[in-house]
Amino acid sequence: MPSKMRSMRFISKKGLMLFAVILLTVLNASAQEIIKDTVPAKKSSNKRQKIDGVVATVGDYLILDSDIDKNFIELQSQGNSIKDITRCQMLGMLMEDRLYAHQAVQDSIIVTDSEINSIMDEKISAMLEQTGGTIDKLVKFYKKNSEEEFRTYFFDILRMGKLTSEMRKKIVEKVEVTPEEVRNFFKKIPQAELPTFGEEVEVSQIVINPVVSQEEKQKVIDKLNEFKKDIQEGGSSFFSKAVLYSQDPGSKSNGGYYKMNRKTPFIKEFKDVAFGLDEGQISAPFETPYGYHIIYIEKIRGQEVDLRHILLQPKITEESMRDAKEEITNIRKKILAGEISFADAARSSSDEKETKTNGGALINPRTLDTKFDLTKMDPSLYAQISDLKAGEISAPFEDEDQSGKKMYKIVMVTNKVPEHVADYSKDYLKIKDLALKEKQIxxxxxxxxxxxxxxxxxxxxxxxxxxxANNWLKK
Incomplete structure (x- = not known):
């Protein structure tokens, strides 16, 4: 769920500089200002001055000399060294980004206004939260005359960035590698240049969720029904209700907005309700593993819907948390006593559907296998397993998911793989990923x-x- 917003009465000079860094950082390297074709003529002057002129044109996009400066600032803000990057190289990167965006328009790649406005609200909220500033100070810092003018400027930046990323996806979406290609890729790597993979672990866990009382469930159902009535009968804004009250961190800051189709990876209960509503309709409160929701259908476009939702979670009492801790403590005792294996205990007792059928084994979302690189592991999980040897089980500990839902866990390191040079049979999935990236490039x-x-x-x-690097001059 979203972090709590901080309010400050002033913004320091350092905060203003942070605005610039954050604006550049939230956009990718392609997110530079889009300049209209008509550029007002400069008034003549006897004084010599540096003109921020157009240095390149790619399709419908212009690149200013200042865009190159902006990209250098962005790279520095991300901790990258720029001493070996020339202005020519930076211009080449910007031209490539604009080539993607230009071709995306030619290929009729759709980027909707509502989608960009949603992204913009989220980005601006993040900038304001991290700097402790206000929208008026953000507008002033970027030398715009109004919030509307700033949002128009920001909209164009985000739209080009989105077009660029969608074009890149389209170029490589059908690129695949066969086992034979993976094998040939690995064979051609000289022995001395084989990559080294860091220490990895395989981890299993058992999760016990505290029991939520029926009374607490009814409280959130009543609250959601109250929101629905306020919106339908009292003229309240669904957007505002979501910003103020929703407990979904992924959508709260932009008014509960999601765009989805039937293939979007949302849980079944949510999708069933969403696709059962008509445009403009608000659902009754319904339950998912994350809590209770109401959904408002903002727009239906064929098989795709724009929706907003509000998530509320029933309160967990201290008594329920104590009971959950006692239950998982007893499970751990039985495993240590040899009465049941960790995997069997997970299958019979864990409340986490995603892992219980696999005996509690965690799947690495980056690689889709069971191995986790210790240097890239989530810090909260690393803290629990870093001192464990293979076969050892952690003490029970309290944790919470992204939505803030609390639970108790125990974890076990089922296997440890020391740092090693790439091995084709053991590291096939990693090698396949490297081969795929080479083919995509x-x-x-x-x-x-x-x-x-x-x-x-x-x-x-x-x-x-x-x-x-590319033949931009067409020689």
Whole structure:
């Protein structure tokens, strides 16, 4: 769920600088200002001054000299060294980003206004929270005359960034590697250059959720029905209710908004309700493993819906938490006494559906296998297993999920794999991923070469002397 907003009466100079860094950081390298085709002529002056001129054009997009400066600031804000990056190289990166965005428009890739507005609300909320500032100070810092003008500026930046990312996805979406290609990729790596994989662990867990009383459940149901009545009869805003009260961290800051279709990976209970509603309709309160929800259908576009929802979670009493801790403590005692294996205890007693059928085994969401790189593991999980040897079980500990729902857990390290040089049979999935990335890079390079030939591209002034990785000058 979203972090709590901090309110401050002032913003320091350091905070203002942070605005700039955050704005650049929340956008990817492609997120630079989109300039209209008509550029007002500068008034002549006897004084010499640096003009922020157009240095390149790619399709419908212009690149200013200041855009190059912005990208250098972005890289520095992310802790990257820029001493070996030339302005020519940076311009090449910006041109590539604009080529993606331009071609996305040509290919009719749809990026809706509602989608960008939702992203913008979330990004602005994050900037304001991290700097402790206000929207007026953000507008002033970026030298805009109004919040509307700033949002228009920000909208164009986010839209181009979204077009760029969607185009990249489209280029590589059908790229796959066969087992034979993976094998050939591995064979061609010289023995001395084989990658080294860090220490890995396999982990299983048992989760016990505290029992929620019927009384507490009814309280949130009544509250959601109250929200629904206020919106339908009292004219209240669903957006505002979600921002103020929803306990979903993924959507609270943007008014509970989600865009989804039937393939979107939401839980079944949620999708069943969402696709059973008409446009403009608000559901009755319903339960999922995350708590109780109401859904408002904002827009239906064929098989896709724009919706907003509010999530409330029943309160967990201290007594329920004590009972959950006692239950998991007794489970641990039985495992240690040899009365039952950890895997069998998980299958029979764990409240976590995703892992109980696998004997409690956790799946790494990055690799989709059971191994976790210790250097990339979630810090909260690392804290529980870092001192455990293979076969050892942690003491019971309290934890909570992303929605803030509390529970008790025990975890066991089922296997430890020491740091080692890549082995084809043991590390097949990692090697496959490397082979796939190499093939995707080649596909992007091929696509870029083709599109440069058929796209209007112009480079101005001294930048025509640059040596680019891509054939931007069409020589």
């Amino acid at each position: 080649k596909e992007i390079a091929k696509w870029t070469e083709e599109k440069i030939k058929e796209t209007y591209i112009k480079i101005n002034g001294e930048y025509r002397n640059c040596v680019f």
